[in-house]
Amino acid sequence: MGQEPISIWVTGAMAISFALVHIGIGQLRFLDKTPRSRWLSFAGGVAVAYVFLHILPELAAHGATFSRAIGLDESMAESAVYSLALIGLVLFYGTEQLLSASKSKQEAKGAKKRAGTGEFWIHIASSALLIAIIAYLLNHREDYGAISLAVYFVAMILHFTTADYGTRSDHPELYDDYGRWVLAAATLGGWLVGELVELPQIAIGGLFAFVGGGIVLVVLKEELPEERQSAFIPFFGGAVLYAALVIGETAL
Template identity: 65%
Template sequence: MNPALVTAVMALAFCTVHVFVGRLRFLDRAPRSRWLSFAGGVAVGYVFLHILPELGSHAVAFERAIGLPPTLSESWVYALALGGLVLFYGIERALKISRGDRRAEEGRDRPEHGVFWLHIGASALLIAVIAYLLNHREEATTGGLVLFFAAMMLHLVTADYGARREHPELYDRRGRWVLVAATLAGWFVGTRLVLPPVVIGGLFAFVGGCIVLVVLKEELPEERKSYFLPFFAGAAIYSALVIGELHLAV
């Protein structure tokens, strides 16, 4: 089967999450839905068993492309991961502050429109990179692609649900279509443009940092009343699948 066709179907599946996450009524539960905790566990499992191990190999690409010593090259790779985490942390803080200020001044439990669109813009950048990486991963096996897709699909459920919760009206009216456009654009660029290995490594590192922050932001706050066992189950099941796939590839 044509690989581009397979990844196109996967990109369209990502788009269905953006469009229809508001209709997943089983997620709208108090306390928090166990499915969201499960999805968070899978996403974290992906980061620790796929992205972090691959950063070492990408550090070699940095070393060759930039001519830095091995230790310094590795530090740059992890600095990019930290950059992704810090970027989304800053946006989440801006959302929280804006929401609190508007609640105090206007009685509306919504962030300012500009801050919300900053959040959507950062999320669009992240999903564009994820869609691009559908066609350009370090591990180009079928099993690796399926695991990447499954982990990112569940991550998007968590991330999009959180984005919509901030401002449902704006998300449903325009925000979700921005994310759809970013997904399709990222996939299309991935079919036409092959970036140097050093850039691919940087993108992987950036995605890893972003996912860690998004997942922990959704799982850790006390008011979310998240669940440990579903989170653990998601991480454990995904870890077992990854390790099994690696054993079969040996």
């Protein structure tokens, strides 16, 4: 690593910014469009580019950590790391399927096509877990540099915009009254734990893998369904522009 950790004030400000997105997503009226807002599609492209060009390549380095820590050969260690990414994807796929089934059940009863209260809270709980890990990683990443942190911050704040917009649309009243505060608390709590507790590198590698799988599922869930009427060009543009930024960071 070889670099001094970033100031607590910088990462704290970033955590507060994340929390403000959770709290204020309902006020961003320009996102409420059909077809889907181009800004949301752009944000989705950025998040996917970050996962594939930044998080996933770092997993190879964490694979070496796994190899040393648990005595596996290199290929098995990498498989273990990527399995954790798969677990993240499967977990969030399961919660999304639960929400979808709940919406269909409510619609069949003649009610609004919204998730039931219990299913909505399960979704909030899983989102809070992912959010807390992302906030924790503000303080603990493979690369402690300022540019790397800035890249991480931009990608995650755009990811939260996409994810929170989708979560709020499932149950606006519950999200505005309670859900957003839970997510904001998870953000600040994850950041605080990151300031107080430094996990072993093998655990940080596992968290990175889990986050990568979860983000891929959440972003594609928001972009792929036909009813979203998503915009490909902004999604593509976000992915390409952010890929160029990450490659530029690597070159420097």
